[in-house]
Amino acid sequence: MGQKSKPSVRKAPVQSRSRMTVDAILQATAHILTRQGYDALTTNHVAGRAGVSVGSLYQYFPNKEALLLALSRRHMNDIEATIDDALAQAPEGQSFPDLVRSMIDAIIAAHLIDPPLHSALSERVPHQGDQDWRVAFDERVRVKVGAILKAHRSDLGVKNIELATYIVVRSVEACVHDAYRHCGPSLRSGDLADEVTRLVVNYLAASGPAGPLNRRRIAPPPLRRRGAGTGAVFGRLATTHRGRSR
């Protein structure tokens, strides 16, 4: 399946002609990735769709992976910029809940830039070590959200800020990610933003072990190993998709 050249530096486009070419290539990459999937993403196919030759493609991208990385990076820049813009124009002396709401609105807006592309990229872009943009992005988000929580520490019932940051970032991302696919109406009506805001604010506002509950300590269930049974989740609810392996 061909060779894999090392990430040698390729020519940067200087004339407007070549900038058009690079743009067409990335656009074609996005198109194929979202419409036909990762398996259909071959360099020849991308070049064809972009209306250029493979040779031109390899003049600007050292290999196929670079295509994905460039696309991913461009998409992330858009997302960053969206969130940045939104927060920059948020009023100064906002209450904490309002601040949270602003951020969630911004995050939702960012995810609406190109949902299918976003999904495809988060699933398929190789995120192995090196200079992974997603890791760096996550880290930046984590740091900033942590800073916000620290700044409002006195208003919040949070002991372990690191952990709370993790919980909040993960939850919000999870609820918003792919929301366009799983709950479009709630997304458009603003109900989703309402709920996620409540999720975050109520979690952070509550002090003590847990708000309206007095729990007994329960030992966590023991670890299981493979092959110990084939019971359904939560005690056999759905009967479909339950058959022999292979």
Added chain:
Amino acid sequence: MGQKSKPSVRKAPVQSRSRMTVDAILQATAHILTRQGYDALTTNHVAGRAGVSVGSLYQYFPNKEALLLALSRRHMNDIEATIDDALAQAPEGQSFPDLVRSMIDAIIAAHLIDPPLHSALSERVPHQGDQDWRVAFDERVRVKVGAILKAHRSDLGVKNIELATYIVVRSVEACVHDAYRHCGPSLRSGDLADEVTRLVVNYLAASGPAGPLNRRRIAPPPLRRRGAGTGAVFGRLATTHRGRSR
């Protein structure tokens, strides 16, 4: 790159010898997938690692994809069984918070069966239409959690149960998934379970638009399109990883 045979049915192992073979193949698949990644997962490599010939592999699996699907299914069965077991032995008249805690403990335990495999599978297993086990699994979870929420409806401040279910399922999964990688200590100490429980309980317990907050309505930020700037997330915090595209 070879041909792709249609998902023809293959021989099922009847002798114990062949059952060993199938097991070795799946084990090798898991090993290669977790240690060397998806790209190293070639049928020849799997067969070699399993100590059998490719021919034997193709006697039980129609194609490479079937390998992943079988592995995924086996792993999911383990997860289902773990959760199932844990909940089956939960006391009857449990309070809602304790019930939530039991479930979260169970989910955490399920994710500790084989974390690296779990990560690899959720990232790389093709989940395109047909009879996708993950979709079916998610659906089962959604239905059951929804049922629990409905059962406790009177205790909770939830209007849209569908949406609340979505929020809860997504959040919990997100916080627990990969937790072994991002916050191991909190996971082992039980702090993570504490926090996630609080997240869920406080969200569900709160009635009205939002607990301790009286929000003003804010218009969500406008959508942005590509190329409108390269601002940092949340106003330029991190200075690393910020350079020219491509």
Added chain:
DNA sequence: GCGAAATACGAGCATACGCTCACTTTCCAC
């Protein structure tokens, strides 16, 4: 207009990978 640099082209090479098939070995019922 000229020449050099930038850009574009695309046939084809090298290779790795999925999978087959003709054959051998092992198991087991009788």
Added chain:
DNA sequence: GTGGAAAGTGAGCGTATGCTCGTATTTCGC
């Protein structure tokens, strides 16, 4: 012990795909 079925083997076929390279075309400063 024997026959047939199940299981196992691995060289190698067909092919898709990543990528190169020699050549043609366009751009642009002078």
